[in-house]
Amino acid sequence: EIVLTQSPGTLSLSPGERATLSCRASQSVSSYFLAWYQHKPGQAPRLLIYGASTRATGIPDRFSGSGSGTDFTLTISRLEPADFAVYYCHYYANSPRRYTFGQGTNLEI
Amino acid sequence: EVQLVQSGAEVKKPGESLKISCQASGYSFADYWIGWVRQMPGKGLEWMGVIYPGDSGTIYSPSLQGQVTISADMSTSTAYLQWSSLKASDTAIYYCVRSKNYFDSWGQGTLVTVSS
Numbered sequence: 001e002i003v004l005t006q007s008p009g010t011l012s013l014s015p016g017e018r019a020t021l022s023c024r025a026s027q028s029v030s031s032y033f034l035a036w037y038q039h040k041p042g043q044a045p046r047l048l049i050y051g052a053s054t055r056a057t058g059i060p061d062r063f064s065g066s067g068s069g070t071d072f073t074l075t076i077s078r079l080e081p082a083d084f085a086v087y088y089c090h091y092y093a094n095s096p097r098r099y100t101f102g103q104g105t106n107l108e109i
Numbered sequence: 110e111v112q113l114v115q116s117g118a119e120v121k122k123p124g125e126s127l128k129i130s131c132q133a134s135g136y137s138f139a140d141y142w143i144g145w146v147r148q149m150p151g152k153g154l155e156w157m158g159v160i161y162p163g164d165s166g167t168i169y170s171p172s173l174q175g176q177v178t179i180s181a182d183m184s185t186s187t188a189y190l191q192w193s194s195l196k197a198s199d200t201a202i203y204y205c206v207r208s209k210n211y212f213d214s215w216g217q218g219t220l221v222t223v224s225s
Contacts, residue, residue, distance in 0.1 A: 045204070
């Protein structure tokens with residue numbers, strides 16, 4: 001079973017700064033099945049990135065994903081106030097079908 | 110536009126049964142897996158299980174197998190999550206999700222509170 005470990009648990013930054021969030025898998029995984037979500041209090045989570053690096057529809061290019069093997073990164077180039085939220089990485093395994101979330105990174109001002 | 114609209118908040122007592130719903134629109138309901146994700150108070154997101162409405166095939170998270178039942182009604186494009194006997198630990202927000210290799214659409218969430 002794949003375990004995703006995100007770091008740091010909490011990241012304190014200011015608007016305009018660059019955020020780098022890490023997701024490490026317990027074993028090598030296909031980047032095709034790695035995704036990132038943003039979750040704000042009182043709202044449903046939102047898909048940001050799938051296939052490790054493809055932005056979902058409507059996601060600004062300030063958000064970028066990268067990585068392969070066991071190490072993946074979500075980068076937010078210039079933080080805006082609306083970007084402060086919890087971010088989750090996520091992996092899909094297809095045999096058998098399973099979905100796993102990391103424990104989340106809280107990006108706070 | 111893909112939309113997943115969930116039923117409203119519920120307050121239940123331990124031991125009671127419950128069925129919450131998620132009505133899908135804007136796509137072919139039969140052709141995509143649809144599932145459930147929960148967020149317990151103060152915790153992260155946890156995948157619970159999925160169903161393929163086209164053949165009603167279901168897959169559950171090993172940690173939740175037997176605790177809940179996922180079903181779907183093709184005639185109304187609605188997915189369901191049900192419990193036969195709720196526990197206080199079932200208190201959470203439950204989200205339905207259209208499931209590909211990732212969850213591209215989410216319902217608005219249903220808060221379930223189980224308290225005596």
